Amino acid sequence: MRAxxxxxxxxxxxxxxxxxxxELARExxxxxxxxxxxxxxxxxxxxxVYADRGRAGxxxxxxxxxxxxxxxxxxxxxxxxxxxxxxxxxxxxxxDAASAARLKVSAALRPELRDAASGxxxxxxLDAPGWYQExxxxxxxxxxxxxxxDDRRITARYLRKDTEVARELEPYGxxxxxGVWYLAARVDGDYRVYRVxxxxxxxxxxxxxxxxxxxxxxxADASDGRFSRDEAFDLPAFWAERAAxxxxxxxxxxxxxxxxxxxxxxxxxxxxxxxxxxxxxxxQAAGGPDEQGRLTVxxxxxxxxxxxxxxxxxxxxxxxxxxGELRARMAAAARRTxxxxx
Numbered sequence: 001m002r003a004x005x006x007x008x009x010x011x012x013x014x015x016x017x018x019x020x021x022x023e024l025a026r027e028x029x030x031x032x033x034x035x036x037x038x039x040x041x042x043x044x045x046x047x048x049v050y051a052d053r054g055r056a057g058x059x060x061x062x063x064x065x066x067x068x069x070x071x072x073x074x075x076x077x078x079x080x081x082x083x084x085x086x087x088x089x090x091x092x093x094x095x096d097a098a099s100a101a102r103l104k105v106s107a108a109l110r111p112e113l114r115d116a117a118s119g120x121x122x123x124x125x126l127d128a129p130g131w132y133q134e135x136x137x138x139x140x141x142x143x144x145x146x147x148x149x150d151d152r153r154i155t156a157r158y159l160r161k162d163t164e165v166a167r168e169l170e171p172y173g174x175x176x177x178x179g180v181w182y183l184a185a186r187v188d189g190d191y192r193v194y195r196v197x198x199x200x201x202x203x204x205x206x207x208x209x210x211x212x213x214x215x216x217x218x219x220a221d222a223s224d225g226r227f228s229r230d231e232a233f234d235l236p237a238f239w240a241e242r243a244a245x246x247x248x249x250x251x252x253x254x255x256x257x258x259x260x261x262x263x264x265x266x267x268x269x270x271x272x273x274x275x276x277x278x279x280x281x282x283x284q285a286a287g288g289p290d291e292q293g294r295l296t297v298x299x300x301x302x303x304x305x306x307x308x309x310x311x312x313x314x315x316x317x318x319x320x321x322x323x324g325e326l327r328a329r330m331a332a333a334a335r336r337t338x339x340x341x342x
Contacts, residue, residue, distance in 0.1 A: 005030070006038055010047060014065070018058040035059075088176050093142035130178045137181075138197040144183055147171045153205040153227045159198040168205060169194075170227045173235040177243070184238060191233070193242055251275055251300035255307050256322040258294045263317030267299075271310045275300045296321070 005028055012027055013019060021032040028035065039059055042049050048062035089095050147154050148171045156167050169185040174196070176182075181196035205225050251272065259267060268276040276299060283297040290296070301307040304326050311318055312333060320327040 002038075006042060009035075009038055010042065010049075010061075013049060013059060013061045018052065018060040020058040024059065091137035091141050091181070092145035092174070094145070136197075138199070140199045140202045141174075141181055141196055143202045144171060144196060144199070145174060147202070147204075148174055148183075151226045151229050153225050155203050155205050156199055157201040158194060159200060164200060172229070172233055173238075175235070175239050177239075182239075184235060184242075186227075186230075191238060193239075247272065247274065250302050253301050253303055253307070255299050255301050255304075255311070255320060255326060256296065257299060257311065258290075258296045258319045258321060259314075260294055260317045261289075263314050264295055266314055266317060267297075270313050271299065271301065271307075294319075 008028060009024060012024065019027075021035045024035045025032045028038075030038075039049055039051070048065050049059055050062070051057065051059050144154075146152075152171075154169050154171060156169055157164055158167055159165075167187060169183075169187050171183055171185045172191070173184045174181060175184065183194045183196055183199075185192060185194060264280055267280065279297040279299045280295065283295050288295065299307075301310075304323065308326060308329055311320065312330065320330045
C-alpha cells in the first residue's frame with residue numbers, strides 16, 4: 001500500500017544521513033520514478049525531504065526532523081501490532097498500552113487521516129473464540145504474558161490430568177487457538193506446549209539461575225532472572241509443526257466408508273477437515289467413484305466412539321464398511337430412526 005510505503009521511506013531517511021534514488025527503490029521494491037513521485041508527495045504533505053544534486057547526491061531529511069511515530073515506547077509498539085485482536089490484548093493485560101499507541105499514531109497523522117483507525121475498526125474485526133463459547137480468560141494469563149515480554153524465567157504449577165506438577169519454564173510465546181490460550185516454553189533444553197488454563201500458580205524464578213548461575217539453556221542475568229532467548233526460535237513455525245503433530249496423534253484409528261457425491265461434500269464438515277480432505281484426495285487419485293458414483297475412502301478418526309457421533313450425521317450419504325462393529329452400530333441406529341419415523 002502506498003501509505004505504508006511513504007511511512008517506510010520517511011523512517012529510512014530518518015535512520016540514515018542520505019539515500020540515493022536507487023537505494024530507496026531497492027529498499028521499497030519500486031522503480032526510481034516511483035521514488036521521485038513519493039518524495040514529491042511527502043514534500044507536499046509537509047515532510048521536509050529534499051534532494052542533493054551531483055554524483056554524491058541523494059535524498060535526505062532536514063537535520064533534526066523526526067516523525068512523531070517514534071514517540072511510541074516498547075510496550076506500546078509491541079501492543080500496536082496486536083491491536084487487531086482486542087480481546088486478546090485485554091486478556092493479556094495490554095489494552096491500556098494499545099490504546100496509548102493508537103492515540104499517538106492518530107496524533108501523528110494529518111487531520112484528514114485521523115479517522116483512519118476508527119474507519120478500519122468499523123470494517124475489520126477478528127473474533128477469535130469459537131461459536132457457542134463464552135470466553136473465559138485464564139486468571140494467570142497476564143502474569144505469563146508479562147514473563148513472555150520480559151524473557152523472564154518462571155516457576156509454575158500445572159495440572160496434568162488429575163496431578164499437579166511443578167515446572168521451571170522459560171516462556172517463549174503465547175498462542176490463541178480457537179479461543180484457547182497456549183504457552184510455548186523451553187524446559188530442560190526442549191520446547192513444549194502448555195494450556196494456560198491448566199496453570200495453577202506462576203511466580204518469578206528465584207533459584208540458582210536468578211543468583212547468576214548458567215543453565216544448559218543459556219546464560220542467566222544475575223540480577224533479574226531473565227533467560228537468553230534462542231534467536232532462531234520461530235513461534236509461528238513451531239506452533240504449525242506442533243499443531244499438525246497433535247492433529248495426527250489423536251487420529252489413531254481408521255474407518256472405511258462409501259460416500260455419495262453429496263457425502264463427499266459433507267464429510268469435511270462433520271469430521272476433522274484436513275484428514276477428510278486428504279482421505280478424499282487419496283481415494284480420488286486411486287481410482288475415483290465406482291459405477292454407482294460412490295467413493296470409498298479410508299478416514300483416520302480419533303476413535304470408533306467419536307466416528308459414530310460424527311459420521312451418523314451423514315445419514316444415507318455415507319455407508320460404513322469397516323470396522324464391522326461400527327457398521328453394526330450404524331445399522332442399528334438406522335433401524336431405530338426408521339422405526340421412529342415409520
